[in-house]
Amino acid sequence: MAELLEISGITKRFGGLVAVNNVTFDVRDREILSVIGPNGAGKSTLFKLISSFLKPSAGEVRFKGQRISNLAPHIVARRGVVRTFQETTIFRNMTVRDNVIIAHHLRSRANLFGFFLGSALARQDENIFGQSADEILAFLGLAPQSGEIARNLPHGHLRALGIAIGLATNPSILLLDEPFAGMNHDETMKAVAMVRSLRDRGLTVLLVEHDMPAVMKISDRIVVLNFGEMIAEGTPAEIQSNARVIEAYLGSEDEAIGL
Amino acid sequence: MSPPVKILSVVVFLFAVFVAVPVMITVTGRTDFYYTLTSVALLSIASAGVWLTFYIGRINIGQGAYSLLGGYASAILVVDYGWSFWLTIPAAGLLCAGVSILVGLPILRLRGVYFAMVTLVFTEVARLLALALPVTGGATGMTSIPLPGAVSIFGLTIIPDFASLENPRLAFYLLAVTLMVLCFAAMYRIVHSRIGRLCQSLQQNEELASSIGVNIVYLRLIAYAISSFLGGVGGVIFVAISQSIYPSSFTVTDSVNFMLNCFLGGLGYVFGPMLGTLVLYFGWDLLFEAGRFQLLIYSSVMIVLILVLPNGLLSLGLILRRKV
Numbered sequence: 001m002a003e004l005l006e007i008s009g010i011t012k013r014f015g016g017l018v019a020v021n022n023v024t025f026d027v028r029d030r031e032i033l034s035v036i037g038p039n040g041a042g043k044s045t046l047f048k049l050i051s052s053f054l055k056p057s058a059g060e061v062r063f064k065g066q067r068i069s070n071l072a073p074h075i076v077a078r079r080g081v082v083r084t085f086q087e088t089t090i091f092r093n094m095t096v097r098d099n100v101i102i103a104h105h106l107r108s109r110a111n112l113f114g115f116f117l118g119s120a121l122a123r124q125d126e127n128i129f130g131q132s133a134d135e136i137l138a139f140l141g142l143a144p145q146s147g148e149i150a151r152n153l154p155h156g157h158l159r160a161l162g163i164a165i166g167l168a169t170n171p172s173i174l175l176l177d178e179p180f181a182g183m184n185h186d187e188t189m190k191a192v193a194m195v196r197s198l199r200d201r202g203l204t205v206l207l208v209e210h211d212m213p214a215v216m217k218i219s220d221r222i223v224v225l226n227f228g229e230m231i232a233e234g235t236p237a238e239i240q241s242n243a244r245v246i247e248a249y250l251g252s253e254d255e256a257i258g259l
Numbered sequence: 260m261s262p263p264v265k266i267l268s269v270v271v272f273l274f275a276v277f278v279a280v281p282v283m284i285t286v287t288g289r290t291d292f293y294y295t296l297t298s299v300a301l302l303s304i305a306s307a308g309v310w311l312t313f314y315i316g317r318i319n320i321g322q323g324a325y326s327l328l329g330g331y332a333s334a335i336l337v338v339d340y341g342w343s344f345w346l347t348i349p350a351a352g353l354l355c356a357g358v359s360i361l362v363g364l365p366i367l368r369l370r371g372v373y374f375a376m377v378t379l380v381f382t383e384v385a386r387l388l389a390l391a392l393p394v395t396g397g398a399t400g401m402t403s404i405p406l407p408g409a410v411s412i413f414g415l416t417i418i419p420d421f422a423s424l425e426n427p428r429l430a431f432y433l434l435a436v437t438l439m440v441l442c443f444a445a446m447y448r449i450v451h452s453r454i455g456r457l458c459q460s461l462q463q464n465e466e467l468a469s470s471i472g473v474n475i476v477y478l479r480l481i482a483y484a485i486s487s488f489l490g491g492v493g494g495v496i497f498v499a500i501s502q503s504i505y506p507s508s509f510t511v512t513d514s515v516n517f518m519l520n521c522f523l524g525g526l527g528y529v530f531g532p533m534l535g536t537l538v539l540y541f542g543w544d545l546l547f548e549a550g551r552f553q554l555l556i557y558s559s560v561m562i563v564l565i566l567v568l569p570n571g572l573l574s575l576g577l578i579l580r581r582k583v
Binding site: 051078082 | 445448449452453454456457459460463464466467469470471472473474475476481
């Protein structure tokens with residue numbers, strides 16, 4: 001498998017605090033890679049660095065061999081690296097379907113003036129986006145909710161909507177920020193199946209997660225952060241038996257890392 | 260609304276504005292209404308601009324600055340450079356749009372009350388500039404600005420010289436109302452095309468918008484430039500009607516009123532600013548009878564309206580429909 005995303009020596013300092021320190025790893029094409037670590041380990045910061053919502057203090061991120069650090073977030077999204085959000089970040093006052101349609105923006109061929117005049121291209125875009133949105137909503141089991149105003153959705157559906165928005169941009173890599181947070185066992189298992197099916201669609205998935213059993217179940221490889229540093233990288237089995245990982249999680253129950 | 264109802268309401272509206280109102284005014288002889296309604300039309304154009312900045316999630320209390328700038332630009336071009344008034348409408352509008360892009364680049368990063376505070380300062384800055392700059396005529400402003408001249412293409416007079424008309428008030432009314440109709444037709448298109456949805460996406464969550472590939476900086480600038488363009492056009496019409504402009508032609512109060520017009524009409528409705536301007540302008544005039552209690556009653560009514568109808572007057576229709 002080829003390296004899709006290369007993170008090399010990336011570092012982020014906030015004043016005196018080093019949130020992410022010299023982290024280096026690769027993400028391969030069509031794999032599910034999880035980033036785990038105790039609270040405050042710098043997982044979310046790493047995510048923001050990859051999606052270019054933050055600028056690194058040192059190091060860089062390359063996507064398909066091209067540097068994407070320091071580019072504006074919307075350009076990184078255009079290249080194919082798209083993030084979802086930890087909080088249930090959605091367009092609250094639009095319908096579910098409109099949320100997904102607007103997220104097709106990247107794919108539109110008409111320009112702003114074309115939209116204004118309602119050019120043939122713009123109308124074609126609208127049709128294609130509508131169909132694609134319906135398809136994505138059906139795929140994520142949100143079809144019955146497509147006419148609802150997004151803010152009225154229950155928690156689990158909101159999470160799915162966040163992923164639908166990410167999918168609509170047609171990314172190469174989808175960065176999922178804690179997709180299983182706040183879910184019970186059944187919901188988590190469903191979500192795990194869903195993330196797998198994302199990969200089956202040809203996506204590469206990078207996720208940050210707390211839910212250890214889910215991470216162990218879903219990941220091809222795992223990267224472990226602690227205090228901003230990468231302390232381990234490997235398959236779930238390797239991570240479970242890694243002494244430094246167990247040490248980092250010391251104090252928490254053994255079952256927290258899925259043993 | 261279904262398409263036939265839509266077309267019908269547009270026809271009714273155009274008929275009311277272009278035929279019914281002039282006929283009514285001729286019949287009743289209340290020609291002073293021309294001035295009032297012309298003012299409403301031009302103020303609603305400027306308010307429409309403010310409304311668009313609301314639509315991208317920015318509270319804009321600086322529209323007066325652009326109206327003042329547009330007004331002065333038109334006046335100077337007509338008086339000092341002998342331009343045709345008609346050319347100054349787009350020229351002044353574009354000037355305002357250009358200035359707003361320069362100004363917007365740094366300040367559109369600000370959100371919420373911070374953006375509002377900065378824009379609030381603009382109107383005052385514009386007033387002080389108008390006082391100080393050599394081309395504006397200082398505190399005495401510019402007066403006796405010539406009326407709009409004739410426009411002819413291939414010798415055919417399309418618009419007669421306003422000075423030669425026996426009823427320039429009607430001509431001004433038609434000018435302002437035509438521009439208002441054009442302005443709101445364009446706004447309607449903006450809001451009901453995908454640009455509108457993109458603007459809404461900015462209003463609701465800029466981070467997410469950026470993560471799905473929306474160039475938020477560009478879109479914000481475009482919206483703000485259109486907004487300022489409309490503010491400038493409003494100023495130009497004002498100059499044409501009053502044939503004069505002073506540093507105090509548009510003050511902070513006007514900027515605040517532009518914003519109130521949007522609130523009153525409804526921030527979720529394209530035609531909100533039009534209705535809001537009409538109601539506010541007439542409401543204020545009607546309360547003139549109340550003398551020194553004018554402001555007290557006016558502001559109390561405003562507070563009650565905002566409490567009872569937080570989504571503006573146009574949301575009334577929605578509430579009624581739901582009850583039925």
